[in-house]
Amino acid sequence: MPLFETSAPLAGLRGELRAAVERVLDSERYILGPEVEAFEREFAAYCGAEQAIGVANGTEAITIALRAMGVGPGDEVVVPSFTFYASAEAIPPTGARPVFCDIDPETYCVTPETVRAALTPRTKAVIAVHLFGNVAPVAEIEKLGVQVLEDAAQAAGSTSAQGRPGSLGTAATFSFFPSKNLGAFGDGGMITTRDAEVAERVRMLRFHGSRDKVDFELVGYNSRLDELQAAILRVQLPHLDSMADGRRRAGEHYRQAGMGAYASLPQPTAGSAPAWHLYVIGHDRVGDVEAALKQAGIGHKPYYRTPVHRQQAMREWGQSIELPGTEQAAARHLAIPMSPILSREQVDEVVAAIATV
Numbered sequence: 001m002p003l004f005e006t007s008a009p010l011a012g013l014r015g016e017l018r019a020a021v022e023r024v025l026d027s028e029r030y031i032l033g034p035e036v037e038a039f040e041r042e043f044a045a046y047c048g049a050e051q052a053i054g055v056a057n058g059t060e061a062i063t064i065a066l067r068a069m070g071v072g073p074g075d076e077v078v079v080p081s082f083t084f085y086a087s088a089e090a091i092p093p094t095g096a097r098p099v100f101c102d103i104d105p106e107t108y109c110v111t112p113e114t115v116r117a118a119l120t121p122r123t124k125a126v127i128a129v130h131l132f133g134n135v136a137p138v139a140e141i142e143k144l145g146v147q148v149l150e151d152a153a154q155a156a157g158s159t160s161a162q163g164r165p166g167s168l169g170t171a172a173t174f175s176f177f178p179s180k181n182l183g184a185f186g187d188g189g190m191i192t193t194r195d196a197e198v199a200e201r202v203r204m205l206r207f208h209g210s211r212d213k214v215d216f217e218l219v220g221y222n223s224r225l226d227e228l229q230a231a232i233l234r235v236q237l238p239h240l241d242s243m244a245d246g247r248r249r250a251g252e253h254y255r256q257a258g259m260g261a262y263a264s265l266p267q268p269t270a271g272s273a274p275a276w277h278l279y280v281i282g283h284d285r286v287g288d289v290e291a292a293l294k295q296a297g298i299g300h301k302p303y304y305r306t307p308v309h310r311q312q313a314m315r316e317w318g319q320s321i322e323l324p325g326t327e328q329a330a331a332r333h334l335a336i337p338m339s340p341i342l343s344r345e346q347v348d349e350v351v352a353a354i355a356t357v
């Protein structure tokens with residue numbers, strides 16, 4: 001049983017996807033054309049954001065969004081250490097320094113308390129990662145008086161009482177890496193924002209810091225979403241909610257199948273309905289769980305065994321910090337099969353394998 005599925009959930013869309021590719025080939029518009037413009041409008045409407053701006057990937061999306069929010073040399077950006085490395089990697093290119101904060105190991109997300117402990121007078125922004133599809137408490141963090149960038153790379157399709165990821169902070173970033181909840185057939189990313197000035201700066205930064213490729217006002221990037229990827233994503237967006245429901249249903253299967261008796265289940269944050277990107281359990285003898293799943297031929301993976309602040313590339317910023325929730329999650333977590341089409345029978349098989357540990 002695979003850990004996740006990328007092509008099988010799209011089987012019913014093959015014809016539409018082919019037609020979308022043909023449409024772009026016929027149009028001879030490949031960069032910043034009608035498909036990207038339409039997808040930006042459709043994605044902004046889906047999220048409930050004022051604007052959406054397509055970029056090349058979810059990592060550059062973070063760097064560009066931070067710069068558009070005014071982050072630069074001398075500033076600090078608070079970021080959790082238990083996340084995909086790119087959440088923090090995207091900070092130094094702005095000139096700011098990453099300041100690592102802890103998470104709640106039950107939700108895998110930052111909390112107002114873990115963020116508050118990392119704030120200083122130099123803090124310019126907080127990156128709230130909606131990890132594994134769970135939704136970090138953005139409004140409560142904003143109450144600390146700091147602007148929030150949502151890293152929503154794993155949370156397309158999730159919802160919360162305050163709204164969807166992409167509409168909660170000053171700005172938000174998404175990745176369309178093929179295995180994400182909304183995946184392109186290559187790299188792609190998006191920045192959403194409610195702030196018209198941030199949107200304007202993002203549009204310039206992704207386009208060499210220019211409005212017209214004649215006058216260059218900022219040192220920017222060449223970071224665009226391709227027409228081809230936008231056309232492919234437009235076919236999938238109307239189905240994102242039903243795919244997300246499939247992920248929620250699979251999470252419910254795990255609960256109903258009794259997985260909670262054998263491992264700690266991921267806890268949705270208050271008011272959220274996560275579209276689980278990865279379904280991540282916790283176990284004190286996680287090595288034994290890995291061995292049992294391997295024996296049963298069931299996909300599994302520890303994603304972040306070494307938290308970001310202890311990665312070699314972060315040694316300048318990650319030394320001598322104590323993050324107990326992060327260390328606990330890093331040591332105990334394990335992703336087990338999750339997809340929009342994971343059945344109750346498959347879930348029963350996974351639970352039976354883990355019950356032997």
Ligand SMILES: *Cc1c(COP(=O)(O)O)cnc(C)c1O
Pocket residue numbers: 057058059060083084086087129151153154174175176177187188189
């Ligand atoms: C995937 C991911 C990114 C980076 O996205 P890319 O498109 O691969 O650059 C950033 N943050 C998180 C939490 C991710 O999961």
